[in-house]
Amino acid sequence: MSASIDDFYHQKTDADLQFFVDHPELYQPSLIDAARRELRRRGVAPAVAAPAELPPLTYVSPEPAAPSGLRTGPLTLGLAAVLLVGLGGFYVVKQKNQPPPPPAAPAKPKAPPQLVEVETSAIPTYDGLVAQAVAQQVKRLPAAEVAAAKAKADGMALRQYRELAKRFWAAECQTEYLTSQAHEGKASAMFADQALVARTTWSAWNKAAVYTYKFGPAMQEDFQRMQKVASSQQHVLERMPDLLPKKAFLKDKELNARDTEVQDWLRAIRVASPVTGKPYKATVLKMQM
Structure with missing residues (x-):
């Protein structure tokens, strides 16, 4: 440690040095260590900050939790029954007074498919x-x-x-x-x-x-x-x-x-065609006299 630095610590009072030790978050670690050494040299042990005492625990009895859900006492059940009957009656009256829905419009008839003649090589069966x-x-x-x-x-x-x-x-x-x-x-x-x-x-x-x-x-x-x-x-x-x-x-x-x-x-085999019904024509030879 140099003389100038030693003079710095020698000039500080015990309280100043103790402040350095008590607040390490404010100073560099080397400064804190030097303050501790100076206090020891003076024969004063650096005081360690005592942990803060916790406040005494006080027992508080828990309050009873409020009951969750619906209350199911006789009065509650009676009110629920009256409410349901009232809603049911209101729904029935509303349905009676409501005009019937308009009849659905009849669907437009679809046009019949158009038949298209297609050329084919098929021959009728005989x-x-x-x-x-x-x-x-x-x-x-x-x-x-x-x-x-x-x-x-x-x-x-x-x-x-x-x-x-x-x-x-x-x-x-x-x-x-x-x-x-x-x-x-x-x-x-x-x-x-x-x-x-x-x-x-x-x-x-x-x-x-x-x-x-x-x-x-x-x-x-x-x-x-x-x-x-x-x-x-x-x-x-x-x-x-x-x-x-x-x-x-x-x-x-x-x-x-x-x-x-x-x-x-x-x-010579048959008289008429089975397809057209027309008679077959026989060849008649004419002889010149």
């Missing part, structure tokens, strides 16, 4: 007409030939004839529907696709027609006529879509010749 055509075709066969076909090989020939006729008329009905639509000017934009559907139906006939069958004379003649009709009609279906504009098919000599032949062959 299952019923096909079954009828097959039955009529078998019925016009000679009775003796039908009986012989039933007796031979457990009736296999007759079953084969029926199956061939069924496949034939399934394709022929579709073909006649399309050609009649073309002649009447009602062919749709999907005509080419429809013609392809009919040609696919003819393919079922083609698969069965490649075999040789043991038919009687009348059944064999029908089979040969059906083969000729099938060949011509498939050719017509292949060419007609390109000849639809302005009904150019009507001026096509090949198609006209095929139509004449088909009419004559079909006339």
